[in-house]
Amino acid sequence: MEPKLILILILVISVSVTADYVRPKPRKALHFPWQPKASSLPQQVHISLSSEKHMRITWITGDEYAPSIVQYGTSPGKYTSMTLGGSTSYSYLFYSSGKIHHTVIGPLEHDTIYYYRCGGQGPEFQLKTPPAQFPITFAVAADLGQTGWTKSTLDHIDGCNYDVHLLPGDLSYADYLQRRWDTFGELVQPLASARPWMVTEGNHEQENIPFFKDGFESYNSRWTMPYQESGSPSNLYYSFEVAGVHVVMLGSYAAYDLYSNQYSWLKTDLSRVDRKRTPWLLVLFHVPWYNSNKAHQGEGDRMMETLEPLLYAANVDLVLAGHVHAYERSKRVYNGKSDPCGPIHITIGDGGNREGLATRYNDPQPEWSVFREASFGHGELKIVNSTHAFWSWHRNDDDEPVRSDEVWITSLVGSGCNAGNRHGQRKILMEP
16 A cells, blocks of 8 residues: 555646536445465456457466467467467556556458357456447447446446447546556446447646656556557557547547647548448537536537547537536537537546546536436447437436437438538538
8 A cells, every 4th residue: 555645646747727616415435355376367357349350358466477478369379370469567656557458350251149258268258349330339438447336337338239349538537546456347248348449638637746747658558549559659549440439539638739649630531531331420429518507617629629620520420428426418510509510529428437426516617518307327429320320318216227318410411411512611621
């Protein structure tokens, strides 16, 4: 256990500005009793999409000599393929992570169940690959943490028939206490080992200590996303494609000014999107741009000022964010007001974090805001075909998932907003 002096330093560094709303009492943090395991056995297994038809398998062992191999096949206990990957590790003050394995397997068939084993021993896991074409369903939840509400949210997600989990920031709420990364990995393993989890960073992933530690070391080591596969220089922002959907994951805490690597990469990525091949275009990041809650007001304004014109020019269909511990859905919006060619913005930072809910909203409700509520829950996005999708938000009401908001969404493809030509916006993506 860290000395008191270190804990005091950590607490001082991690202090953040508190908004002027009053949160209700949250559920208690989950307790994880220590259970000794063989150091070579795989722990904290999770999977994520890599390049086309490939999946990244990630796990941790205490044994530094454990091999980074994954055996897999389409029948239980019968492994017809094996791939050797790589590994990394990190130290944080008095904590050592163990050996973090990252192995990419494939090519894999679409919409197929695979059985796999990590490191040549231990339990068998199974995963299901996403479909090659519509329909496809995304589960969405941000600001998860490790509380009773988190467990409720995960149970509800486990009960829905989804293909990919999208998480726009704030995963473990470790906040410098590295053991919480381990318990989070164990908590989500039943779901994250079976369906790909695609995540981006939030403020609780930063964990930087001035003059001692750069930010995001724990996050980047444990949750490697396909940034290299999408031409990004940083794991904090990337993109991927799945079943006719192009998904862009941006970094609210990476530089995003006009001269930043993220801005340059985003322009290139959006300019290459082929809406005939991927008629749906989604963007995720942590800090919301359209937020009528009193919590975190204005925190996304600078990022919005810089990047919103790019998203508008590319005809982004839907933007998903977290950070505010409540739910809110907007109309199609751009530049602060309703616009039929702008994306719908959804804030879904209500996964179950230990800080509780943000219950106070600005009144009157803005013209662009359609639905808002401070409750824990998760979202489901079923993209039915190239033109229509169904969004639903499910409140955790007395541990029963209650569908509290829903809407049919029509893609901007074929809407008359194509490439933003009537606004002269498309050229911004082509400029050097």
